[in-house]
Amino acid sequence: MKKIDVKNLPRKKYGTTTHIDWEQAVGCKISFQYDQIKGQLKIENHFKGNSIEISYKNKTKKLRTNHLFEFKWRDLIYDSRKKLQKLDLKNIPKKNGKYDWIHSIGKTIPFEFNGVLGELLITNYIRINQMGYLIIEYEKEKYKIRNINLLNGKIAKIVSYGKYHYQIGQQIKDQYKNITIITRKRLKDKQGSIVRKKYKYHCNQCDYEGWIDETLISISKISCSHCAKKIALRGKTDLNTEAPWLALFFQKKDKHLIYTERKNSSKKIYPICPECKQIRQTPMQISTIYKYHSIVCPCCSDRVSYPEKFIQEFFRQLGVKLLYQPKKTELNWCKNYYYDFYDPKQKVIIEVNGMHHYKEIKHYNKTLEEVKVIDQKKKDLVIKNNMQYLEIDCRYSNLEYIKKSLLNHKELREIYPFHENQIDFNKCELATIKSIYYKIYKYKKNHPNITYKDLEEKYRINRYSISKALRRMSQYLKE
Ligand SMILES: [Zn+2]
Numbered sequence: 001m002k003k004i005d006v007k008n009l010p011r012k013k014y015g016t017t018t019h020i021d022w023e024q025a026v027g028c029k030i031s032f033q034y035d036q037i038k039g040q041l042k043i044e045n046h047f048k049g050n051s052i053e054i055s056y057k058n059k060t061k062k063l064r065t066n067h068l069f070e071f072k073w074r075d076l077i078y079d080s081r082k083k084l085q086k087l088d089l090k091n092i093p094k095k096n097g098k099y100d101w102i103h104s105i106g107k108t109i110p111f112e113f114n115g116v117l118g119e120l121l122i123t124n125y126i127r128i129n130q131m132g133y134l135i136i137e138y139e140k141e142k143y144k145i146r147n148i149n150l151l152n153g154k155i156a157k158i159v160s161y162g163k164y165h166y167q168i169g170q171q172i173k174d175q176y177k178n179i180t181i182i183t184r185k186r187l188k189d190k191q192g193s194i195v196r197k198k199y200k201y202h203c204n205q206c207d208y209e210g211w212i213d214e215t216l217i218s219i220s221k222i223s224c225s226h227c228a229k230k231i232a233l234r235g236k237t238d239l240n241t242e243a244p245w246l247a248l249f250f251q252k253k254d255k256h257l258i259y260t261e262r263k264n265s266s267k268k269i270y271p272i273c274p275e276c277k278q279i280r281q282t283p284m285q286i287s288t289i290y291k292y293h294s295i296v297c298p299c300c301s302d303r304v305s306y307p308e309k310f311i312q313e314f315f316r317q318l319g320v321k322l323l324y325q326p327k328k329t330e331l332n333w334c335k336n337y338y339y340d341f342y343d344p345k346q347k348v349i350i351e352v353n354g355m356h357h358y359k360e361i362k363h364y365n366k367t368l369e370e371v372k373v374i375d376q377k378k379k380d381l382v383i384k385n386n387m388q389y390l391e392i393d394c395r396y397s398n399l400e401y402i403k404k405s406l407l408n409h410k411e412l413r414e415i416y417p418f419h420e421n422q423i424d425f426n427k428c429e430l431a432t433i434k435s436i437y438y439k440i441y442k443y444k445k446n447h448p449n450i451t452y453k454d455l456e457e458k459y460r461i462n463r464y465s466i467s468k469a470l471r472r473m474s475q476y477l478k479e
């Protein structure tokens with residue numbers, strides 16, 4: 001019986017699941033049972049890269065956290081000098097003073113190894129290239145071992161590490177999971193050592209069948225990837241249903257993934273830019289592309305934010321032409337403040353406020369307090385100049401949130417009356433993956449004689465950005 005109890009360790013949220021917070025767990029104790037020995041391990045230290053130091057009765061050991069669950073600290077509980085490796089060969093017949101392996105098929109060898117007591121059953125003896133091999137059965141598993149190695153007591157792999165903790169047909173059930181093991185396999189490295197043990201399970205809650213690492217069965221709350229919402233249900237929770245626009249970032253060869261992956265998928269792809277069709281040189285996680293609605297294309301990314309593009313498209317659909325980042329030529333009173341949008345017809349200033357207007361953001365160059373002071377000054381200035389001031393809460397860059405902000409915005413709906421059905425919000429979202437740099441580049445190609453000044457007027461960005469757009473685009477596209 002081998003058990004380790006980590007229920008009392010502090011946990012932290014990580015994506016959709018929780019994990020043990022090893023940093024906070026320093027000083028905590030872990031109860032264990034290892035065959036006949038019961039005791040407690042203490043976590044003494046935590047190191048970056050998922051390593052910890054544990055102690056047991058004055059002895060310490062540094063190890064990777066996942067090795068804790070593989071009992072790779074068992075040497076702590078045995079005195080290494082008195083390692084017990086006893087094989088009892090009394091059942092094996094001898095011939096001319098040597099062990100007669102051919103006639104030992106069906107015989108058992110009782111052993112004691114690092115505190116584990118058991119019996120090895122010899123089920124076959126074979127010779128390959130003049131070397132003798134025994135096929136040993138132990139706990140329903142078969143192993144091939146050279147007869148010499150067996151005599152030398154090299155049975156560690158048979159007895160401990162390679163051993164499966166769960167049996168085929170075994171049901172593992174607690175308040176979060178209910179799975180039955182269907183089959184299992186060991187993954188080996190190049191040297192043939194077992195590195196991972198994997199189980200195919202049937203989930204008794206949702207009927208999904210999938211593979212899971214042995215260590216994850218005990219440490220993850222929910223073992224079934226479908227129940228943990230990591231697996232997409234075709235037509236319900238796949239990307240094609242929940243975020244169809246994301247497909248635009250997938251190369252042809254990856255397109256099938258939009259039916260099997262979810263928006264929180266950690267799978268990496270080499271995305272293609274929907275605008276300039278460049279393939280990104282470094283891979284990106286699907287969840288990251290989903291989160292930013294962008295692959296930050298080195299060729300055509302204009303760094304205009306998701307909410308800004310979304311709002312711009314929203315007003316375009318209302319027939320309102322907004323000026324992006326009005327300058328002193330339009331607002332002679334604006335000093336050195338930047339406003340997001342200006343509607344010259346109705347005299348409205350529109351601010352699109354991201355998270356840093358509501359919450360302290362780490363690594364942002366201003367504190368929340370500073371942001372609020374500036375926001376107030378900007379607002380006062382607008383009112384003083386007899387204009388209207390609208391702030392739109394865009395703290396989360398997603399369709400649902402911004403849509404709600406717009407629909408619930410009383411002042412906005414008074415100045416710009418609209419009906420919900422009038423707006424195609426999916427189109428607003430699609431607009432967010434468009435690039436102004438790309439538009440400028442294409443326009444310039446089709447109108448080679450257009451001046452920078454005209455482009456400045458047309459796209460409302462400064463000369464510097466225009467030359468940057470053209471330079472970078474042509475450098476990347478080399479057409
Ligand atoms: Zn399930």
Ligand SMILES: [Zn+2]
Pocket residue numbers: 273274275276277278297298299300301
């Ligand atoms: Zn691009």
